[in-house]
Amino acid sequence: MIYFILFYQFFKIGLFSFGGAYATIPFLYDLSNRFGWFSHEDIVNMLAISQSIPGPIGINLASFSGFQAAGLIGGIIAPIGLITPAIIMISFISKFLNKFCDNPTVNAILWGLRPAACAMIAYAMFIIMKVALFNLPKFHLTGQIQDIFKVPAIVILIILVIVDKKCPLHPAWKIILAGTLGILIQL
Amino acid sequence: MKNKLKDLIELFYVFLLIGTLNFGGGYSVLPFFQKEIVQKRKWVSEDELLNYYVLGQCLPGLIAINASTFIGHKKQRTLGAIFATAGMVTPAIISVLIVTIFIYNFIHLTIVQNAILGINAAVILLIFDALFHFLKKSVRDKSTLFIFLLAFLLSFKISPAFIIFGAGLFGFSIKKIRGEI
Numbered sequence: 001m002i003y004f005i006l007f008y009q010f011f012k013i014g015l016f017s018f019g020g021a022y023a024t025i026p027f028l029y030d031l032s033n034r035f036g037w038f039s040h041e042d043i044v045n046m047l048a049i050s051q052s053i054p055g056p057i058g059i060n061l062a063s064f065s066g067f068q069a070a071g072l073i074g075g076i077i078a079p080i081g082l083i084t085p086a087i088i089m090i091s092f093i094s095k096f097l098n099k100f101c102d103n104p105t106v107n108a109i110l111w112g113l114r115p116a117a118c119a120m121i122a123y124a125m126f127i128i129m130k131v132a133l134f135n136l137p138k139f140h141l142t143g144q145i146q147d148i149f150k151v152p153a154i155v156i157l158i159i160l161v162i163v164d165k166k167c168p169l170h171p172a173w174k175i176i177l178a179g180t181l182g183i184l185i186q187l
Numbered sequence: 188m189k190n191k192l193k194d195l196i197e198l199f200y201v202f203l204l205i206g207t208l209n210f211g212g213g214y215s216v217l218p219f220f221q222k223e224i225v226q227k228r229k230w231v232s233e234d235e236l237l238n239y240y241v242l243g244q245c246l247p248g249l250i251a252i253n254a255s256t257f258i259g260h261k262k263q264r265t266l267g268a269i270f271a272t273a274g275m276v277t278p279a280i281i282s283v284l285i286v287t288i289f290i291y292n293f294i295h296l297t298i299v300q301n302a303i304l305g306i307n308a309a310v311i312l313l314i315f316d317a318l319f320h321f322l323k324k325s326v327r328d329k330s331t332l333f334i335f336l337l338a339f340l341l342s343f344k345i346s347p348a349f350i351i352f353g354a355g356l357f358g359f360s361i362k363k364i365r366g367e368i
Binding site: 012014015016017018019020021022026027030044045047048049050051052053054055056057058059060063064067072075076079080082083085086087089090091093094097098100101104105106108109110111112113114115116117118119120121122123124125128129131132133150152153154156157160161164170171172174175177178179180181182183185186 | 206207208209210211212213215216238241242244245246247248249250251252253256257260261264265268269272275276278279280282283284286287290294297298301302303304305306307308309310311312313314315317318321322324325326331332334335336337338339342343346347348350351352353354355356357358359361362363367368
């Protein structure tokens with residue numbers, strides 16, 4: 001039964017998430033709130049690991065989530081659910097491929113939909129910033145202003161921005177550099 | 188029949204290879220597709236590949252997966268689409284299973300947490316890049332800016348599927364009222 005729910009939920013994500021892996025994150029938060037399969041902190045951890053292992057991040061995230069919810073089989077079913085709508089739609093659309101994107105009605109829907117898809121990604125970024133750069137639970141506990149910030153993370157972010165400005169790095173190198181800095185700064 | 192089977196196995200194999208070598212998905216797979224599928228195997232042309240990327244963005248789901256599905260479909264219809272996509276997701280799932288079984292237990296170790304803290308900072312930057320890229324293309328006037336801001340505020344309260352659905356409907360209605368469609 002849980003497998004069926006997992007498949008359905010990820011099918012829905014595959015159907016409604018526009019804008020790639022980061023656009024699926026708000027849906028994962030929604031699942032976390034409704035089913036409690038994993039915590040918000042888990043999502044941030046899963047995302048960090050997904051960036052550092054092979055495969056599309058969205059598939060990694062879905063597999064992680066499925067695994068947390070229902071073990072090994074869940075880890076396989078969730079990504080399958082995620083890609084099923086694409087396979088169905090593309091098999092259908094391929095017949096009249098070029099007409100699809102030129103269709104005015106499709107364009108009107110996409111015109112309204114794309115900014116909302118951006119908003120989903122912005123929301124995902126906001127949530128991750130909240131967890132990655134700030135330590136709100138600790139602040140609530142101690143009430144000390146300096147406890148709000150995760151100083152090492154903020155320092156690393158600033159270093160990355162500066163390095164990236166000077167010479168743009170491939171995402172994989174950014175991840176490796178950031179992970180190494182994370183370990184070194186806090187030794 | 189035999190040729191079809193050979194094609195399907197080759198599709199699976201090539202996408203398995205790309206899925207293993209690529210970290211991250213999205214646009215970072217594009218160079219792999221260009222090398223393995225356009226130049227080496229000539230399954231699709233450079234223009235077709237770009238079309239698939241553009242169309243892949245019009246559709247929901249992951250761009251790299253959508254492009255794989257298109258390429259597989261061009262070669263061997265629906266079965267081809269399934270084999271190509273299966274090849275692409277298999278390494279991603281296996282790597283997650285390996286991490287979950289062997290490494291996730293160590294997630295609370297200080298050194299792992301420290302690495303993750305650093306990686307998260309990089310993730311923020313990567314998401315910002317993606318967001319900036321998409322914003323430039325999609326938010327160009329007052330109405331689209333309004334949709335962006337409203338959707339952002341609503342995402343704190345409402346399930347994302349509703350927001351996407353509503354935004355599509357809103358876009359359609361506005362264009363209809365303006366008489367553009």
